[in-house]
Amino acid sequence: MREPMHVLIKRLTELPGPCGHEQAVAAFLRARWAEAGAEVSTTPIGNVVGRIPGDGPRLMVQAHMDEMSLTVRTITEDGFVHLGPGVRGPGVGILPEAVNRTAHILTADGPVEGVFARATGHLRSAAGGRLDGGITSFDEVFVDLALPDRRSVLDKGVHIGSPVIYRAETRLMGDHLIGKAFDDRLGLALMTALAERLAGTSPTREIVLVATVQEENGAVGAASLRHDLGSFQEAIALEVGPAGDFPGMPADAREIALGHGPVVVHSDTATHYDPGLTRALLELAGREGIPVQHAAFASFGTDGAQLTMQGIPTVLLTVPTRYTHSPYETVHLDDVSAALDLLVAACTR
Missing domain, CATH: 3.40.630.10 (Zn peptidases)
Known part of the structure; x- marks a missing residue:
């Protein structure tokens, strides 16, 4: 059946x-x-x-x-992952949809889970960010893997060029399907x-x-x-x-x-x-x-x-x-x- x-x-x-x-x-x-x-x-x-x-x-x-996907652009010494486009074109447009969602960085050993993050509104103006919440560049969003440093990130198999996607469950709502x-x-x-x-x-x-x-x-x-x-x-x-x-x-x-x-x-x-x-x-x-x-x-x-x-x-x-x-x-x-x-x-x- x-x-x-x-x-x-x-x-x-x-x-x-x-x-x-x-x-x-x-x-x-x-x-x-x-x-x-x-x-x-x-x-x-x-x-x-x-x-x-x-x-x-x-x-x-x-x-x-x-x-649609992103890629690892840089890894900071304190273990945060900065992103670049994973497809042709600037790719910045998908970042607002990703923020505060679960990130999966794909490696040879499977996905490494993190969160797409940016400065909270309480701190954004102090950091020179846009007060209206708009995202204009890849420098404003990063992935937090809850790891202490760059070496810990590399040890997970993450490297420059690793693909990054957001994870989302596909769910049925009435006659509509969302995912x-x-x-x-x-x-x-x-x-x-x-x-x-x-x-x-x-x-x-x-x-x-x-x-x-x-x-x-x-x-x-x-x-x-x-x-x-x-x-x-x-x-x-x-x-x-x-x-x-x-x-x-x-x-x-x-x-x-x-x-x-x-x-x-x-x-x-x-x-x-x-x-x-x-x-x-x-x-x-x-x-x-x-x-x-x-x-x-x-x-x-x-x-x-x-x-x-x-x-x-x-x-x-x-x-x-x-x-x-x-x-x-x-x-x-x-x-x-x-x-x-x-x-x-x-x-x-």
């Missing part, structure tokens, strides 16, 4: 998978996809591939394994559930599931897929879709809302998605009675642009998600279920 979808998502999101260190997530996927009958392999750079034989065009279904790394473990959960739904069937396409590394670092993992796997007639990229249905958002941001179905994305900052495939997916949703939303996202990009640049016609399907790149990303389970139904239809109709 298959586990409920929210349990599968919880298993995936609570795994550590910082950018460039996705091994725990990859191991989970290899085991689950093999159990579902897929032919599983791993590319030289760590992308996980699951092939499901079928008749018809060769279809890639793709999502990424990595989550970290929904970007893009939701896509991986959909692919895993798809493989299990298709077990023992004869899909109308040869389906190749692909879980990529280092999407948050500029779609690095997706860049070699055509070289490693050959040509594809079509691809469905899976992602979260930023939802703005909460106070303080302008009308255009509120177009995407939880509980109104998955989002078919026509364009984003990086690319326009294949209009023929996009139209076909929308028509399929209509025939199947699956509600969908439309989006043209700004300040947003996916592995789908990299697939397009490699000559693979690609459509982008997303699950509306509040508070992306935070420890409390939020989705509605009806949207997840509808996205899975649409994926199954795309592979079997």
Whole structure:
């Protein structure tokens, strides 16, 4: 008996998978996809591939394994860890979400637990910090491991460049699921559930599931897929879709809302998605009675642009998600279920 979808998502999101260190997530996927009958392999750079034989065009279904992360930049003589970005770009924007949460610094011997900290408001002005609480640089936040000195930190296996993530439990609140790394473990959960739904069937396409590394670092993992796997007639990229249905958002941001179905994305900052495939997916949703939303996202990009640049016609399907790149990303389970139904239809109709 298959586990409920929210349990599968919880298993995936609570795994550590910082950018460039996705091994725990990859191991989970290899085991689950093999159990579902897929032919599983791993590319030289760590992308996980699951092939499901079928008749018809060769279809890639793709999502990424990595989550937003930081890195150890320096270790002070008194044992505090200063941080740097773990992904391409400045990365300062994720620090406010991390402060006062549990930190995990990943080492060869497992995670070392600490807390993301900064000067308390009682002391901030005396230290020259911002009175309004805003965080403008990596110098304002550090990790406190409750260790007395630099040597004690090094003895735990922590070193310059060690990946750092925040730890957060994924929890169910009514019909909503809240946690970290929904970007893009939701896509991986959909692919895993798809493989299990298709077990023992004869899909109308040869389906190749692909879980990529280092999407948050500029779609690095997706860049070699055509070289490693050959040509594809079509691809469905899976992602979260930023939802703005909460106070303080302008009308255009509120177009995407939880509980109104998955989002078919026509364009984003990086690319326009294949209009023929996009139209076909929308028509399929209509025939199947699956509600969908439309989006043209700004300040947003996916592995789908990299697939397009490699000559693979690609459509982008997303699950509306509040508070992306935070420890409390939020989705509605009806949207997840509808996205899975649409994926199954795309592979079997």
